Amino acid sequence: MTRYIVRRLIAVPFMLLGISFVLFMLLYIRPGSAAFAAIGSVGDADPRAFEKFEERFGLNRPWWEQYGDWLWGALQGDLGERLTPPHDDVMGDIIEVLPNTLEIGLLTIFISAVIGISVGVLSAVRRNSILDYAFRGITIMGISIPNFWFAILVIYLPALWWGWTPARQWVVFTDDPIYNLSLAVWPAVTLALASAAGMARFVRTSMLEVLFSDYVRTARAKGLRDRSVIWGHVFRNSLIPVITLVGLQLGAVLGGVVIAEQLFTVPGLGRLSLEGVTDQDYPVVLGTIMVFSFVFVLVTLLVDILYTVIDPRIRY
Amino acid sequence: MRDNENYWQRLRRRPVSRRSFLVGSGLAAAGSAAILAGCGDDDDDDDDAAAPAATQAAATQAAAAATEAAAEEQAAAATEAAAATQAAAQEDTGPDRHGGTLLNWKTEEDAGLDPGVFHLNNREIHNGTMTQPYTYQATKNLIAMDGMVGFEQVDPTTFVWSVRPGMKFHNGDPVDAEAVAFSFGRLEKLYRALDGTHTTRTGYAFVDSFDATDELTVTESWARPNADAPVYRAAHYYSFLNPRMVDEFGKFEGSYERADGTVEDVYSVQELPAGSGSGPYTMTKRDSTGTRIERWPDYHKHTPADDGFVEDGPYIDSWETRIIPDAVAAKAAFLAGDLDVFTTVDPLEVPEFEGQDHVNIVEIKGDGGLCMQGMDGGKFHDKRSRQALQKSLDYEGFIAAIRPLGGQYAAPITDLLPAYQKLSQQELQEWYRFDPAEAQALWQAADFEVPVDNIKIFQSTGAPLQHEISDFLAQSIEKALGPIGITAEVEAVDGNSWAARAVDRSTDVKDWEILSYGTGDRSGTDGIPNNSFLINYDPRAYGFNAFNHYLESPRPEIAEGSATIIEMLNAQEAETDPEARGVLLTELQRWILDNHWCNWRLPVSSISYFGFSSRLQDQGSADWLNGYSLRRESMWLEQG
Numbered sequence: 038m039t040r041y042i043v044r045r046l047i048a049v050p051f052m053l054l055g056i057s058f059v060l061f062m063l064l065y066i067r068p069g070s071a072a073f074a075a076i077g078s079v080g081d082a083d084p085r086a087f088e089k090f091e092e093r094f095g096l097n098r099p100w101w102e103q104y105g106d107w108l109w110g111a112l113q114g115d116l117g118e119r120l121t122p123p124h125d126d127v128m129g130d131i132i133e134v135l136p137n138t139l140e141i142g143l144l145t146i147f148i149s150a151v152i153g154i155s156v157g158v159l160s161a162v163r164r165n166s167i168l169d170y171a172f173r174g175i176t177i178m179g180i181s182i183p184n185f186w187f188a189i190l191v192i193y194l195p196a197l198w199w200g201w202t203p204a205r206q207w208v209v210f211t212d213d214p215i216y217n218l219s220l221a222v223w224p225a226v227t228l229a230l231a232s233a234a235g236m237a238r239f240v241r242t243s244m245l246e247v248l249f250s251d252y253v254r255t256a257r258a259k260g261l262r263d264r265s266v267i268w269g270h271v272f273r274n275s276l277i278p279v280i281t282l283v284g285l286q287l288g289a290v291l292g293g294v295v296i297a298e299q300l301f302t303v304p305g306l307g308r309l310s311l312e313g314v315t316d317q318d319y320p321v322v323l324g325t326i327m328v329f330s331f332v333f334v335l336v337t338l339l340v341d342i343l344y345t346v347i348d349p350r351i352r353y
Numbered sequence: 354m355r356d357n358e359n360y361w362q363r364l365r366r367r368p369v370s371r372r373s374f375l376v377g378s379g380l381a382a383a384g385s386a387a388i389l390a391g392c393g394d395d396d397d398d399d400d401d402a403a404a405p406a407a408t409q410a411a412a413t414q415a416a417a418a419a420t421e422a423a424a425e426e427q428a429a430a431a432t433e434a435a436a437a438t439q440a441a442a443q444e445d446t447g448p449d450r451h452g453g454t455l456l457n458w459k460t461e462e463d464a465g466l467d468p469g470v471f472h473l474n475n476r477e478i479h480n481g482t483m484t485q486p487y488t489y490q491a492t493k494n495l496i497a498m499d500g501m502v503g504f505e506q507v508d509p510t511t512f513v514w515s516v517r518p519g520m521k522f523h524n525g526d527p528v529d530a531e532a533v534a535f536s537f538g539r540l541e542k543l544y545r546a547l548d549g550t551h552t553t554r555t556g557y558a559f560v561d562s563f564d565a566t567d568e569l570t571v572t573e574s575w576a577r578p579n580a581d582a583p584v585y586r587a588a589h590y591y592s593f594l595n596p597r598m599v600d601e602f603g604k605f606e607g608s609y610e611r612a613d614g615t616v617e618d619v620y621s622v623q624e625l626p627a628g629s630g631s632g633p634y635t636m637t638k639r640d641s642t643g644t645r646i647e648r649w650p651d652y653h654k655h656t657p658a659d660d661g662f663v664e665d666g667p668y669i670d671s672w673e674t675r676i677i678p679d680a681v682a683a684k685a686a687f688l689a690g691d692l693d694v695f696t697t698v699d700p701l702e703v704p705e706f707e708g709q710d711h712v713n714i715v716e717i718k719g720d721g722g723l724c725m726q727g728m729d730g731g732k733f734h735d736k737r738s739r740q741a742l743q744k745s746l747d748y749e750g751f752i753a754a755i756r757p758l759g760g761q762y763a764a765p766i767t768d769l770l771p772a773y774q775k776l777s778q779q780e781l782q783e784w785y786r787f788d789p790a791e792a793q794a795l796w797q798a799a800d801f802e803v804p805v806d807n808i809k810i811f812q813s814t815g816a817p818l819q820h821e822i823s824d825f826l827a828q829s830i831e832k833a834l835g836p837i838g839i840t841a842e843v844e845a846v847d848g849n850s851w852a853a854r855a856v857d858r859s860t861d862v863k864d865w866e867i868l869s870y871g872t873g874d875r876s877g878t879d880g881i882p883n884n885s886f887l888i889n890y891d892p893r894a895y896g897f898n899a900f901n902h903y904l905e906s907p908r909p910e911i912a913e914g915s916a917t918i919i920e921m922l923n924a925q926e927a928e929t930d931p932e933a934r935g936v937l938l939t940e941l942q943r944w945i946l947d948n949h950w951c952n953w954r955l956p957v958s959s960i961s962y963f964g965f966s967s968r969l970q971d972q973g974s975a976d977w978l979n980g981y982s983l984r985r986e987s988m989w990l991e992q993g
Contacts, residue, residue, distance in 0.1 A: 068850045089547075122464040122471055123623045134641065189681050196685035197705070204682040205691060206675050207642045300679050304641035308678065312461070317849045 038345065038352075045338050049331075056330045057111070057323060061104045064319045070096065071120040071317040094120055107323065116327075117320035121312075127324040130309060135328065137221075138294055138305035140210060142332075144225035145232070145290050150283060152233040157240025161248060162267065164241075172237065179234025184293045188227040188300045204301045224297035231293075232286040239282050243275035250274075276347050284340035291329045450668040453990030455969070456693045457674040458683055462641060465623035468592040469536075469543045470606070477674045478639075479589040480983035481646040483630035484520065484528065488661060488984050489587035491880035492769065492975040496583065497659035499984070500528070500593055500631070504583075509929065510561075512573040512582070520653045522595040523635050524628030530565035536594040537573070538563045539619070546607035546619035557585070580929045584880045589980070598622055598629040633667045633986060643675040655986075661973065667986035687964055688712065693990070695964035696977050699818075700758045700874055703962055713965045715974040720767040721756075721958030722876025724822065725889055726810075726869055727855075728951065730901035731862030732803050734908035739949035741795035742808070742867070745833035747787045751825055752956050755818070756874075763954035765942045767885040769878040772931050773938040784946040785956075789833035796834055802908070803862050808834075808841040811865035813851035818872040820845065822955065826869070856898040861907065868899060873957030877978025882938060883926070889952045890945055892919055902951040914948055967991075 072090040091097040095106065110117055116127035160172040196202040203223035210217040247253060248271055256266050295307035306325050313321030344351045463475035468483060484500035503515045520528035540557050559582070561574040575582070585591075603620025610616055622629055625636065631653070634646035648670050655662040677683040680697065687695035690711050698706070698714060706712050726742075733739045752760035762781035766774040808830050810823045820843070827841035834841075844865065846854070855868055878885040888894045890902075892915035897903035904915040921944060925937040944950070963974050968991040973982040982988070 068846075068853050070849070070853055192682050192685045193688075196688040200689050200709075200711070202682070202685040202689040202691065204677070204685060206673075300682055302642075302675070302677050302679070302682055304676075315848070 038342075042338070042342065045341070049334050049338075052334055053327060053330060054108075057108065057327055058104070060323055060326055061107070061319070062100070064317075064322060065100050065103075067317075071319065072096070096120075107320065111324075111327070116324035119321055120318045121316045121321075127320045130321070131306065131324055131328055134305050134309055137207070137209070137303055138298070138307060140217075140221050141224050141228070141294060141297065141303065141305065142287070142290055144221055145228040145293075146283065146287065148222075148225055148229035149232040149236060149286065149290075152229065153236025154240055154279070156233070156237035158244060158267070158272065160237065160241040161244035164245060173241075176234040176237045179230050180238075182230070184227055184231055185296045185300065187230055188224070188297055191223060191227055192300060207303055220301075220303070224294075224301040224303060227301075228290055228293045228297050232289060235286070236279065236282055240275065240279055243278050244271055247271045247275045273347065277344060280340055280343050280347065284337055287336050288333055291333065448991060450970075450989035452668075452670050453968075453992060454671045454673050455669050455988070455990060456691060456966075457672055458677045458686065458692055458694070459643075459674055460676070460678050460683075462676060463639075463644075465621075466625035466639075467543075467621040467623045468590045468594060469540045470547070470621050470623065472590065476589060476980050476983050477672055478625065478636055478644060478646065479592055480632070480980065481634040481672055482523075482625070482632045482636050483589070483592035483594070484632050485589060485592050485984070486514065486586045487659075488981050489584050489880055490661070490973070490976050490981050491584075491878045491979055494772070494880070495660060496587070497661050499655075499659075499662070500533070509578040510575040512575070513566075514571040514573065516569040516571065517653065517655075518569055520593075520631050521651065522598075522628055522631045523649060523651075524595070524598075526595055526597055526628065528593055528631050529568050530571045532596055533593055534563040534565045534571050535596045535599075537571070537591060539594070539599075540590060542609065542617060542619045543606060543621065545609035546617075578927045578929060580926055580931075580934055581881045581883065587981075588879070593631055594622070595629050595631075598626055602626045634672065637671075641676065643673065645671060645673050647671040658986075661981075661985045661987050663986045668989035687966075690966065693966040693969045694972075694977070697875065698962035698964045700958055700960065700962055703758075706964065711967050713967045713969075715963045715965065717961045717963060717975050718959060719769045719961070720761070720763060720876055721873045721961060722767070723871025723886060723889075724763065724873025724955045724957050725871050725886075726826065726867050726953045726955060727889070727895070727900045728949075728953065729863040729866055729868075730896075730903075730906060730908065730911045730951065731860075732801065732805050732866060734802065734906075734911050735799040736910065736914075736949050737795045738799035738801065738805075739953075741792045741799060741834070742830065743784070743949055743953055744786060744788045744792035744795065745830045746785075746826060746955070747829045747832070748782075748785050748956060749787070750829070754825055755822055756956060756958050759959040760956045761959040763873070763957045765887060765890060765945045765952075765954065766882050766938060767876060767878050769876065770880065770882060770885060772935050773882050774942070775935060775939050776942060781946075787829075787833075789836075792833045793837050796839065797837060805866060806839060808839065808866045809864075810841065810843045810867045810869050811851070811854065811863075812843065812845050812869040813848045814845045815848065816872050818874060819869065822872065823869050826867070826955070858898060861901065863901065873955060875958070875961040875978065877976070879979050883922075886954075887922065887941075890918065890950055891922060896951050900951045914950060918944065918950065 070087070070091070071094075072087045088097075095103055107117060114128060116131070118124045118126055119130070156172050156176065160169045163169050192202055192204045203220070205220060207220060208216050210221075253266060253270055256270050261269075291307075294305060295311050297303070298305040298307040299311055306328060309321060310325035310329075312318070313325060457477060459474050459477070461474045463471075463478065464473045465471045466475050466478055468479050486501040486504075487496050487498045489496055498517070500517055500520065501514055502517045505513045505515075507513055514530075514533065516528065516530055516533055522528060522532075526532075537557075537560075541560065544557075559575050559577050559579040561576045564572045564574075566572045579585075599620050599622055602622055602624070604623060606619050606621045608616050608618050627635060633649060633652045635649045636644065637647050638645035648666065652666045654666075655664050658664045675686070675692075677686060683692065683695065683697075684702075686692045688706070688709060703714060706714050728739050728742060733742070748762070761768075762778055762785050764774050764776045764781060768774045808827070810827055812819050812823050814820075823843040823845070827843050830839070830841040854864060857863070883891075890896055892903045896915070896918075902911055902915060904912060904919065906912045906915065918941070921937070921941045925934055925941060928934040928937055961978075963977055965972050965974070970989050970991060971985070971987050973985050973988070976982050
């Protein structure tokens with residue numbers, strides 16, 4: 038096990054290196070220049086300004102030099118400076134907004150897991166009942182409605198009907214935890230909707246498979262109480278695919294955070310990333326996506342380790 | 354029977370212990386409290402800010418301060434407006450106007466706060482914390498004095514400025530002629546040091562020098578006359594900046610070589626440290642969520658107070674400006690009463706605001722702004738080809754489909770400047786006429802160096818209306834020119850890629866035929882014809898880099914046309930008599946339309962809509978898009 042974890046940890050930097058290279062090249066080959074976003078006007082700006090800008094930030098150098106410089110800096114914890122004024126330190130900006138994104142991400146996973154597992158278990162245990170049909174209908178809706186559309190409805194309709202909107206001035210957790218949670222819960226609920234629905238359906242299927250297996254019948258035959266059978270045998274054995282799903286859903290959550298933060302006006306990593314894309318600010322895009330990638334790689338590793346905790350039969 | 358019950362049924366029947374009940378109740382109460390705290394009243398409570406109502410002092414003398422001949426018209430307007438303001442103030446003995454927090458928004462963080470370097474997303478800071486020479490309301494053609502008490506144009510190239518006595522920067526340093534001359538002169542230096550990254554150089558390109566001739570007098574010498582100079586001085590980059598703060602906190606921006614061969618280093622204050630400005634507010638917050646400015650108690654008096662000013666400072670105590678990147682979220686916040694200002698009301702969304710008591714939607718009649726179709730001079734060097742394109746649009750159909758709430762034909766200059774745009778709708782229709790047969794004849798007669806059989810309309814993604822405009826245009830062109838084998842298509846890319854390809858000059862023709870930009874559904878004007886919108890036809894600006902209409906063009910007809918229009922542009926810019934200039938500008942517009950020069954304005958909305966909260970009073974609606982109203986000290990908020 039230890040050897041497995043070490044091996045996976047050794048692979049992490051190589052994975053990140055590969056991601057950064059592909060990402061850099063994608064940013065490099067796309068048309069346009071950060072100079073337009075930085076300098077602003079198409080018509081009025083002096084062409085010398087564009088040249089000077091590219092020279093100052095080394096954008097006129099060959100790609101391997103630009104990438105090499107960025108990589109060397111990244112290895113030392115320096116993700117460069119933003120190409121758009123006022124040319125802030127990218128790492129500083131990421132550190133400032135990362136807690137907000139992590140908070141929303143964790144809340145999303147929590148809400149998604151609580152709702153998804155509860156609904157899935159109830160739906161399986163009460164299969165083919167009205168409740169089950171209702172849950173199945175709702176979960177299909179949850180999967181079908183795009184996050185961004187649901188977010189727009191959550192933001193706009195209460196404003197139109199009741200003069201209240203959940204997209205309000207962001208306050209960081211340390212300043213006012215209760216108010217902060219009241220803000221963070223909305224993007225989290227929005228993001229959790231689809232993942233909870235997906236998870237509920239997955240849990241239901243997984244539970245049903247286990248529910249009819251021989252060892253469950255044996256457990257019942259031994260006279261165990263239903264609660265012990267459901268939670269001790271059925272649920273635990275159906276958890277492995279669910280844990281995999283939770284890990285995979287993190288990717289979707291991180292992707293969804295970009296839109297959710299934009300709509301709910303949360304100063305987070307997703308919004309920073311979107312700003313970087315809009316401004317063609319490649320250090321920002323590289324920096325933010327590398328953080329996303331790092332989190333995702335770590336969570337995947339964590340999920341793999343969790344398998345062994347849940348199912349002692351699994352050995353690496 | 355009970356034996357057949359499953360786990361959940363049995364669980365439901367189990368008695369609930371006292372402990373479980375208490376724990377559950379506690380959790381439910383905590384959750385409810387959290388939700389209530391989150392969903393409750395978010396309004397700022399600013400009831401403690403009340404101060405005695407102050408009526409405005411007579412402001413008629415402000416007009417007299419503007420003594421120069423060129424400002425006579427503005428002075429007369431100022432007198433009238435000030436008298437009206439005073440009369441209104443005397444009549445109104447009702448509510449106390451002082452206090453409150455104005456809830457404002459913007460889409461992004463600022464890109465720096467130095468008034469001389471970048472101008473994006475920082476207007477609320479500049480207009481609130483700094484002093485400008487004066488404000489200019491384009492819709493009234495009115496100058497209202499702020500940091501100056503008057504100015505005089507001694508001769509066509511000399512201006513003498515009188516600085517308002519008794520002003521101080523926020524750290525107590527005096528605002529004197531030295532500081533003002535330093536602030537103005539620094540703009541040219543920054544431009545040179547930054548190699549042109551200042552994008553509004555036209556505002557001071559004609560200036561030769563600024564000199565402090567006594568404690569409160571600045572003399573400005575120009576290299577050549579410029580009719581728009583007084584209007585440019587109202588721009589926020591002419592804010593007075595404390596030289597000491599630049600000296601102490603300045604960040605090196607670059608160097609440039611003076612005429613005498615010596616090198617000068619230039620510094621900026623992008624963080625705008627406290628003490629940099631002398632305006633009515635000081636900045637108390639600036640982060641990724643927004644900004645806040647609060648009243649500065651030692652703000653100087655405006656005696657007499659010109660239109661839009663109040664003798665003892667602004668009525669509103671503070672401004673909270675949120676960063677809301679998404680338009681839907683901003684609209685929701687406005688509907689929810691979390692914003693006092695929402696200037697981007699889409700005409701088609703106006704009905705959504707009906708029945709909302711706290712919302713005030715204001716209609717502004719006039720030119721809806723940019724809706725341009727730039728034509729590549731590399732391909733369409735023969736004016737007949739450009740004319741053929743213009744005759745291919747079904748204008749009436751366009752207005753019916755794209756401007757259902759009202760549309761109008763658009764001249765090269767906005768009709769928000771009636772002194773300069775005198776072409777009637779009937780006259781404009783002579784140029785803008787849908788005639789497929791004539792379009793085909795013109796196209797077939799035209800000379801093409803590079804064969805064109807497909808018209809690619811190139812736009813940036815974003816506004817849905819932009820797509821509708823391009824689609825309509827493509828369909829109309831195909832309908833008109835399709836019979837002679839011409840096809841049309843739309844290509845949409847992201848903004849930066851669009852800009853890069855718009856100005857790409859690596860070859861002498863563009864990889865598109867028509868560059869589409871602007872939706873023409875809302876507009877303002879800063880009062881300068883060049884910006885509204887002659888720059889789009891100028892062979893030294895967009896005409897050159899975006900549309901291949903330039904003086905050195907290898908196509909003789911383009912080069913000749915460029916020489917003619919540059920001469921006309923220069924002549925009108927130097928003409929300081931408004932009437933004579935109006936004549937020159939009308940001739941210039943006729944020339945543009947006769948020659949189908951470079952760009953083509955499609956019909957625009959004839960009404961723009963602005964949203965304000967009902968509690969915001971005297972907001973000067975028409976000039977919000979010009980930024981003037983951000984400096985309107987007479988705005989006030991109804992309390993309660």
